[in-house]
Amino acid sequence: MTGAVPRLPADLTRLEQLAEQRLGPGPVGYVAGSAGNGSTERANRAALDAHRIVPRMLRDVSSRDLRTELFGRNLPAPLALAPVGVLSIMHPDAEPAAARAAAGEGVPFVLSSASSTPMEQVAEAMGDGERWFQLYWAKDREVTRSFLTRAKASGFTALFVTLDTPLLAWRPRDLDQAYLPFLHGVGTANYFTDPAFLAGLAKPVHEDPNAAVLHFVGMFADPGKTWPDLAFLRENWDGPIVLKGILHPDDARLAAEAGMDGVVVSNHGGRQVNGSIGAAEALPAVAAAVGDRLTVLFDSGIRTGDDVFKALALGADAVLLGRPYAYGLGLDGQAGVTHVIRSLLAEFDLTLALSGHRTPGALDASALAG
Numbered sequence: 001m002t003g004a005v006p007r008l009p010a011d012l013t014r015l016e017q018l019a020e021q022r023l024g025p026g027p028v029g030y031v032a033g034s035a036g037n038g039s040t041e042r043a044n045r046a047a048l049d050a051h052r053i054v055p056r057m058l059r060d061v062s063s064r065d066l067r068t069e070l071f072g073r074n075l076p077a078p079l080a081l082a083p084v085g086v087l088s089i090m091h092p093d094a095e096p097a098a099a100r101a102a103a104g105e106g107v108p109f110v111l112s113s114a115s116s117t118p119m120e121q122v123a124e125a126m127g128d129g130e131r132w133f134q135l136y137w138a139k140d141r142e143v144t145r146s147f148l149t150r151a152k153a154s155g156f157t158a159l160f161v162t163l164d165t166p167l168l169a170w171r172p173r174d175l176d177q178a179y180l181p182f183l184h185g186v187g188t189a190n191y192f193t194d195p196a197f198l199a200g201l202a203k204p205v206h207e208d209p210n211a212a213v214l215h216f217v218g219m220f221a222d223p224g225k226t227w228p229d230l231a232f233l234r235e236n237w238d239g240p241i242v243l244k245g246i247l248h249p250d251d252a253r254l255a256a257e258a259g260m261d262g263v264v265v266s267n268h269g270g271r272q273v274n275g276s277i278g279a280a281e282a283l284p285a286v287a288a289a290v291g292d293r294l295t296v297l298f299d300s301g302i303r304t305g306d307d308v309f310k311a312l313a314l315g316a317d318a319v320l321l322g323r324p325y326a327y328g329l330g331l332d333g334q335a336g337v338t339h340v341i342r343s344l345l346a347e348f349d350l351t352l353a354l355s356g357h358r359t360p361g362a363l364d365a366s367a368l369a370g
């Protein structure tokens, strides 16, 4: 044995508890926490657990192929890392470390608008690794336009527009601990380096950092947006656009009508509308409504390889992973994220094989009971 950090467990569901033991209560509380009394976070798990896999036998699973095409890109597996803001609260290496781990495995990294590292630096850390940019759609149109220009110039190929966070939800853990990272300027890196954002400040950031943070809090998202506003994004982004936070099949249809390329069926990991439907409960109806027209991605509650299997069987083309990689980062930096990606995909590959399937595309509802 070398080094002080023990190997991370093969059972990824143990990471949250380990992170609680080894990292500070504020940061871990922020990542692990959810909205309200946590009933939607529990519903996410219950919705996945309610389905059971019904394995098939004698189907020659000696070789499997996890490769998946998304938005015209050939990926090694139906997996990407979800946009998670403020990652420097987990580890000083933050987004560049997580992004390097993703790039090393060929897995796309979705960079949050609220990252603790400017997008240009994350892009540089990734080399030619596949990167997608998550947009918090700001009130200030020039900031949005500038973000799109910067993201394009930095090699981000797809745009993920998060619709479920026009306001931050009531999150009791953060309120009780008085822990809100962005009030200390964490998560503002893309804004504080943006000429359009800086132009909106009365004084430079170093002269009045509190005013700059308050300006960020007041403008990073916009509860006034409606469906016709998507035309602005379509005009200013020539790559794929994916709407994140879709739960209703009618919203998925509206996304298709607005010329979008995909949706992420997600409730933000239970961090926004407490009391809302478990994300996996919403997946079949969304896939039935738009699966032939749009790429359907899924997140919220994925913890194991069998969860990936179930999401694909319920109609997703691929999944995003949120909290588990943030814990991996917190516990062991880039190596921790690599561990999480490899473990999840190895378990998924074995679940696929042992259930009698060779490719992700072979999965449908007939693989499940319940």
Ligand SMILES: Cc1cc2nc3c(=O)[nH]c(=O)nc-3n(C[C@H](O)[C@H](O)[C@H](O)COP(=O)(O)O)c2cc1C
Pocket: 030, 031, 032, 082, 083, 084, 085, 086, 112, 113, 114, 134, 162, 244, 266, 267, 268, 269, 270, 271, 299, 300, 301, 302, 320, 321, 322, 323, 324, 326
């Ligand atoms: C600490 C934290 C920060 C997040 N920040 C963002 C963000 O900046 N943008 C976004 O679209 N989603 C954000 N999310 C939501 C994730 O992209 C994803 O939807 C969610 O974590 C998936 O659920 P899971 O954590 O159960 O895998 C965040 C989630 C966490 C836990």
Ligand SMILES: O=C(O)C(=O)c1ccccc1
Pocket: 085, 086, 114, 165, 168, 182, 187, 268, 271
């Ligand atoms: O915490 C979150 O879920 C989130 O989406 C967010 C929003 C703004 C800043 C940092 C994270």
